[in-house]
Amino acid sequence: MSVWVVCEHRNGALREVTYELLAHGAALCMGAVTAVILAGPGEGEALAALINGKAERTLLVEDPSMSAFNGTAQALALASLAEGAQEPPKAILGAHSAAGMDWAPTLAGKLSCPAVTDAVALSMEGDSLTATRVVYGGKLQSKIKLGGAKMVIATIRPGSLEDEPKAASVETSIEATSVSLPSELGKRFIAWVEEAAGDVDISQADILVSVGRGIQDKENIDVAEALAEALGATVSCSRPVVDMNWLPKERQVGISGKTVKPKVYIALGISGAFQHATAMKDSAMIIAVNKDPKAPIFQIAHYGIVGDLFKVAPALTAAVRAAKG
Numbered sequence: 063m064s065v066w067v068v069c070e071h072r073n074g075a076l077r078e079v080t081y082e083l084l085a086h087g088a089a090l091c092m093g094a095v096t097a098v099i100l101a102g103p104g105e106g107e108a109l110a111a112l113i114n115g116k117a118e119r120t121l122l123v124e125d126p127s128m129s130a131f132n133g134t135a136q137a138l139a140l141a142s143l144a145e146g147a148q149e150p151p152k153a154i155l156g157a158h159s160a161a162g163m164d165w166a167p168t169l170a171g172k173l174s175c176p177a178v179t180d181a182v183a184l185s186m187e188g189d190s191l192t193a194t195r196v197v198y199g200g201k202l203q204s205k206i207k208l209g210g211a212k213m214v215i216a217t218i219r220p221g222s223l224e225d226e227p228k229a230a231s232v233e234t235s236i237e238a239t240s241v242s243l244p245s246e247l248g249k250r251f252i253a254w255v256e257e258a259a260g261d262v263d264i265s266q267a268d269i270l271v272s273v274g275r276g277i278q279d280k281e282n283i284d285v286a287e288a289l290a291e292a293l294g295a296t297v298s299c300s301r302p303v304v305d306m307n308w309l310p311k312e313r314q315v316g317i318s319g320k321t322v323k324p325k326v327y328i329a330l331g332i333s334g335a336f337q338h339a340t341a342m343k344d345s346a347m348i349i350a351v352n353k354d355p356k357a358p359i360f361q362i363a364h365y366g367i368v369g370d371l372f373k374v375a376p377a378l379t380a381a382v383r384a385a386k387g
């Protein structure tokens with residue numbers, strides 16, 4: 063079975079989700095994963111070098127229409143590659159990102175094949191690719207079997223898969239190819255708007271100190287910031303903290319915020335409602351501080367401290383500072 067991964071890149075760098083997709087794609091097809099790079103002229107080679115060893119081969123298309131994101135151009139290019147392939151892919155995987163949400167349904171329409179979007183897991187069950195999606199606001203997981211289809215398309219929620227490279231670390235062969243695209247795509251790129259300076263991407267942080275409603279007041283966030291500073295961590299939060307304008311939306315962890323998977327997640331005064339827990343439960347180490355011993359967060363925490371965060375967090379900060387000398 064052959065699996066293609068559509069590599070997502072920005073400003074000459076591959077986005078983290080690409081590595082997750084390559085690792086997972088390789089696990090699904092026992093290593094025979096193909097990375098597809100759609101890039102502007104002169105951009106592809108450097109991106110292909112970043113894939114080396116993580117895929118069996120890289121299909122590289124450079125075209126002026128790919129210099130800036132254009133979902134229609136990407137969908138048409140992918141359709142042309144898949145239709146012309148000697149061994150067509152069984153699955154085409156991409157990120158459930160603004161880009162993936164654009165090209166994937168268009169591609170499914172072009173290829174008349176099924177698409178599953180926002181999957182959190184993929185597996186092979188017999189001959190069928192099976193996708194897992196989170197439904198009813200995270201209360202249930204549904205499994206979708208894509209049995210009879212010759213080809214399927216799936217977009218995966220960033221941060222939901224392991225990103226350990228499982229592909230054989232062989233030299234990745236690069237196949238440069240071209241596609242013929244219409245001059246009028248019906249869609250044009252206008253501008254790239256950067257996030258305001260100072261905004262933080264919590265999904266990239268190694269250590270998160272996350273605050274919940276238990277922090278009680280905006281001014282008390284200092285307590286979490288002091289601990290974060292001592293640890294070299296980033297501050298994130300639960301939804302009520304955003305709703306009360308104590309922290310900006312970019313800091314929210316949860317189904318309506320970001321999915322995170324840091325090395326350490328410290329939850330201060332967070333109950334662990336499933337809308338929050340679903341998006342941080344895969345953190346390598348979860349440390350919860352809550353005064354309620356029955357708080358659900360303790361069910362997923364590796365270490366739990368039943369106590370008042372206003373006593374525990376400053377004590378942790380002092381201990382970290384003392385340990386660092």
Ligand SMILES: Cc1cc2nc3c(=O)[nH]c(=O)nc-3n(C[C@H](O)[C@H](O)[C@H](O)COP(=O)(O)OP(=O)(O)OC[C@H]3O[C@@H](n4cnc5c(N)ncnc54)[C@H](O)[C@@H]3O)c2cc1C
Nearest residue numbers: 274275276300301316317318319331332333338352353371
């Ligand atoms: C459609 C939908 C989407 C949602 N999306 C999200 C989302 O993306 N992210 C999200 O977080 N939530 C989301 N929610 C809200 C979610 O259901 C919970 O209401 C929310 O996660 C609770 O946040 P919390 O744990 O901070 O607050 P609470 O549930 O109020 O918990 C506060 C905790 O702090 C503890 N506490 C209080 N004082 C102290 C103290 N001094 N020391 C120690 N512990 C203390 C309490 O014991 C309690 O456990 C969503 C809800 C819906 C319906």
